[in-house]
Amino acid sequence: MNFLSHYYFDKSNDDANVVLGTVLPDLIKNASKEANLYPQKNEFLFLGNPDEESLLRGWKRHLAVDLLFHSSNFFLEKTTELKLLIKPIVEDTAVRPSFLAHIGLELLLDHLLIEHNLIQVNHFYDKLSAVKQESLGDFLTHCGLKDQSVFFKFMEGFISSKYLLSYQKLENISYALNRICMRLWPETLNEKQLAALTFQLGIFKETLEKDFMEIFDEISDQLSAS
Incomplete structure (x- = not known):
């Protein structure tokens, strides 16, 4: 799931550190794709510091949500459906339609959460801004991230740009998908x-909109039961 879909499950959480933790794995990967951190394997390193414990709790929440989402029938069915729609568009490129369908579904879920007023994007950014840099820095140190300057520069830009607000428009989702493809393949999509x-995202959205909340309800139930 993408940033706002992860936020959905903790949108009422008053602990800003937990909220940041729920999106921190993806923030780190966006800042530096070489970074591979596994704080959940060394939980003892974070004990005794409430802020770091909350960040770790959010991190583990992220992992749980992604596992439930990617193993769901919903994910399999929707990505298969979207892949069929976009396959003709990328058939003469190196872009894998399965990859594009995967990320496209996740961005459309964010889009629908915004459109249906199920999350407040500005509140999400407010929570990220409320986290103390010192606590986050200590957490990342315990994670083993040595050069943190790249990450903090990325995060500063991520918050200040409020880029996720652009997901309100489908054409911006296409642009974002193309930008993601540019990291993996030299050839990008033309205008x-x-x-x-x-156009195809718009067609798929009409179908997705009818039952997109099923996956959020399903994951919420599974999180509550665990």
């Missing part, structure tokens, strides 16, 4: 292909 992608 005609981007327009076709936006």
Whole structure:
């Protein structure tokens, strides 16, 4: 799941450190794809510091949500459906339609949460801004992230740009998908292909909108039961 979908499960949580923890794995990967951190394997390192314990709790929540989402029938069915729609658009490129369908589904779920007023994006950014940099830095040190300057520069830009607000428009989701593809393949989608992608995302959205809350309800129930 993407940032806002992860936030959905903790949107009422008053602990800003937990909220940041729920998106921290993806923030770190976006800042530095070489970073591989596994704080959940050394939980004792964070004991005794409430802020770090909360960050770890959020981190583990992120892992649990992703596992439930990616192993769900919903994920399999929806990505298969979207893949069929976008496959003709990328058939003459190196872009894998299965990858594009995977990320496209996640961004559309964020889009629908915003559109249906189920989350407040500005509240999400307020929570991230409320986390003390010193506590986050200590957490990352215990995680083994040595050079933190790249991460903090990325996070500062992530918060100040409020980029996720752009997901309110489908054409911006196509643009974001193309940017993600640029990290993996040298050939990107041209303007005609981007327009076709936006069109197909719109068609898929009409179907997805009918039952998209099922996956959030399903995961919420499983989290509560665990």
